[in-house]
Amino acid sequence: MRRTGVLCAYGAAHRARATTVFTEAERAALALAEEGTLLGDGGVSDATWAAARKHFDDDQLGALVCVIALINAATRMNVIVQNPGGSYEPGMFAALAD
Numbered sequence: 001m002r003r004t005g006v007l008c009a010y011g012a013a014h015r016a017r018a019t020t021v022f023t024e025a026e027r028a029a030l031a032l033a034e035e036g037t038l039l040g041d042g043g044v045s046d047a048t049w050a051a052a053r054k055h056f057d058d059d060q061l062g063a064l065v066c067v068i069a070l071i072n073a074a075t076r077m078n079v080i081v082q083n084p085g086g087s088y089e090p091g092m093f094a095a096l097a098d
Contacts, residue, residue, distance in 0.1 A: 025055035029064055036068045 022030065028051040035044040052061060078085065 028052045028055050032064060033068045033071075036065070037072055 028048075031048045032044060032052045035041070035048050052064070056064065075085075077083075
């Protein structure tokens with residue numbers, strides 16, 4: 001739970017980047033996700049790519065990029081259909097499985 005709380009604050013509170021809750025590799029992946037999510041800042045910086053490359057091989061980086069893009073696409077779709085984040089409730093789609 002502690003890691004989840006810090007993760008929620010990760011983008012908003014820059015001091016979270018220095019936390020010991022996440023490993024250096026996790027912080028590199030989070031930085032990649034954060035910079036890859038920002039549309040107007042010119043993309044991911046060379047420093048962030050270098051940090052990610054220290055911890056992940058090409059296949060792992062490819063997977064990270066795909067996951068980041070997928071989450072960003074889902075977020076954009078939710079904005080378009082005005083579905084607020086956090087609206088999911090366990091079991092709400094159970095009827096669809098029948």
